[in-house]
Amino acid sequence: MTSAMEQHGRVASDVPVLEVSDLSVSFASGGEPVRVIDSVSFDVYPGETVGLVGESGSGKSVTCMSATGLIRHVGGRIDAGRIMIDGEDVTRIPSSRWRQIRPKIAATIFQQPIRSLNPAFTVGDQIAESLRVHDKLSRKEAWAEAVRLLDSVKISHAALRARDYPHMMSGGMCQRVMIAMALACRPQLLVADEPTTALDVTVQKGILELLNDLQAELGFGVLYVSHDLEVVREVCDRVIVMYAGQIVEYGEQSDLFEFPKHPYTAGLIASTPSMDSQRHELGFIPGTVPSASDFPSGCRFHPRCTFARESMCTEGTIDLTSFNSSERDVRCVRAGELKLHGGPIS
Amino acid sequence: MTHTASAVTTRDPEERAVAPSRSSASWAARRIGSRLVSTLATVVGASFAVFALVDLAPGDVASRIAGDDASPETIERIRLALGLDEPFLERYLSWLLNALQGDLGTSIVTGQEATEMIAHAIPATASLIVLTAILSLILSMVAGLLSAIWSDAALDRIVVTSTSIGLAIPNFWLGLVLVSIFAVQLRMFPAVGYAPMSHGFGTWLSHLILPSVALSGVLAAELTRQLRGSLRDTLREPYIQTARMKGLSNTRIVGKHALKNAAIPMVTVFGVRITQLLGGTVVVERVFSIDGLGNLIVTAVQNRDMEVVVAVVIVFTLMVVVANTLVDLSYGYFNPRVRR
């Protein structure tokens, strides 16, 4: 499948849809505030899909929610850094302003589609709501547009289906509804937080294709969060790998997967089951992701890393450095010397 | 703009699997139908129970009903009126037959038809119940929503304390206190009586406001507790995050998206407590001298007017069933998932 990016070709003068610079976020759960993500920087351009991968607890969701101004509703606080969406600085805007502009600039689709829709209202109602509130459409106009949106996400008999309640629909259909709802106000950024994790593989394919088509048509950028490397390989143009609240590797998708530079990336690749991999046994990364209050000193991955070396990996701060070209960043002091196994995954 | 080969995007393969049902009207009809059947069973059961009790209690029925210092003539009169010479089953069945035809007996004291007395008393009690229900709902929604929207710890504690107190205060005492403060001292509302709607909405309301407040104490407290708890749970659901993502205001999220779902357990509480509410009319109508069903049954008991007593018990039973049916049907509105 060719990505939307490849269809369009990136224009160098494009303003990035999302630009995150040195973002640090902390949570204050009763006592001391705990820093959960540290100096995260990346960008997403119109028409491209950027993948965000890592195990649970790596900070992927926090990053997404911060980018869309939702983090403060779950108790998070932006300590430092800057978030620009479509050229506008949204880092410190108040919640009231976020409410006004969010659906028009950045929408999110979530992991459990059926539970993400309100069971007490019809599907059409929920889509039309955004249009009535933000675009100030009348009830009739909003409903008509909602039906059109349902049709654009390939739900047949859209006019009839709009009157259904979420519990009458399958998971895949609910996700399509979510996509329709997200795109209702034509945002430039779509954050997809594990959208297909709860769905069957066959259904997953349909959703990914749909996203691809819509992206080609409307030109929005996608930040695709997943722990499933195979999906990321399929849809993403560039990939960010996060671990313990930091970006540990960042680069163009095929290059990153074929030639990973960080042991964690290599570990993730090794633990991804794939059909015609050259390996015959499934690798895994021993240990678990540390919690935000217990980050190890030095390289945060060093306790689980087979290549860790005393003192160079265990002390001080490890910075994210460019590798060769400006398109490839790695946070590893041994990046140059290590020979790591990569994909292809599929 | 040309699409690639994936223009042949597949529709959701599971689309056909779930067939939408559009028969909410037939669902309602079916619920009412099954309710009617159980109503009949309950009414028959209740009347049978009261009749049986009259018989099973020790001693001579007629003299017991007549009281300690009744003359032999009174006792005989009662015996004749209630037909206590005939065997139990015959008596019950003849009563049942009459009841099904609309004849619920006659008052020993006034000679009036029981149905007539009940018809006269129903508007007052019905008004009281309806106003109490509305008042309780408004109070609990305000308290519950404020508690959730502001999530202020101090406000929350006030709400919890008031609900505990509200649950413990006897409704008739609250009525007395209200009469003492608002009717006697402040002279804001009349202390007694019921004025039908025909006398004007304002008059009707002013007579009923104090009794409704007295009666709504327990219900409002219970509903507030329930709403507070279920709002808390509902606001943690994933679809609330979706609503926030859509940029909806806090008022809209809590007041529309959360509330409709949080109301479901409230409906259950309502259904359970409605029975207690009906029982409460007995004392509250006394305090405010309202000529309703509650007052009617108390007077009938004090006069040993057995036929009227049984008749009013039946009517109360019917009211409970009607209320429960309405509660049952309203589930369908709040929770579309049950409409199969």
Place this chain on the structure above:
Amino acid sequence: MSSTNQAVKSGPRVKAARRKSRPRLLTMLAAAYVGLIVVAAIFAPYLAPYGPNDQDIFNTFASPGGAHLLGTDEVGRDVLSRLIFGARISLIAGLQGVLIAGVFGIGFGVVAGYVGGKFDSVSNTINDNIMSLPGLILAIAFVAVLGPGITNAMIAIGIVFIPRFFRVSRAATMSVRELTFIEGLRALGCTHTRILGRHVIPNILGPLIVEFTVVLSASVLAEASLSFLGLAAQPPTASWGAMLNTAQFHPSFEHLIYPPGIVLALFILSLTLLGDVFADRAAIGRRGGAS
């Protein structure tokens, strides 16, 4: 994803922990108040300054203060003394109601839950039907048949509360019956009576005690309501409900309205609070000890 979830969950969890330490003071106050009522009930003749029925026609409707701390009623009886003696009525009446309801309700409930089959389904349906009727109305109807008087009233109230005990003991018995050790005991040749007495009953005490406090406070309230209607305590008996019955005809005299009501409301509140505490303990015990 989990870090976000952790943050979301830790908020409410912290709040819950803080709330648990507060009620301890309230619980003690509630227990103290109940104790006060019990003491007043038992030692009424020694504690009350006057007899409950000592009239003083020349001193009717006296305001609180002086010889009569809480004033006098319409025939000159001392309000405080009547309150103290009223504690006796409320307590005894409450216990009467609970006892009647408990003995029959638990008796039938345990048998129904244990035996199962037709007896169980029939009695359960009957029970559910009775439970759906308004309790106070039913009690009043029973009083109509039995005649007014406090004992009759409490019999009526007891009967009305039987279904509650039936429901709880039936459910509890059914869950205990499912435990395999019961089967084992039968295999060893234990008689049903022995099993019921030594194994079933001790295991269902938790929810029963909770129900006991709930029904006790409801019983007290029911007696007060019926006395208020003149159907339970007959004049000149000093029940709190009866005191409020006479007070309603003289609404300008607050000292007749507030004292009985406050005392009654506090009693019900205390019983409910203690009931909640027992319920929490029972839930914790079940969580810790079960399976």
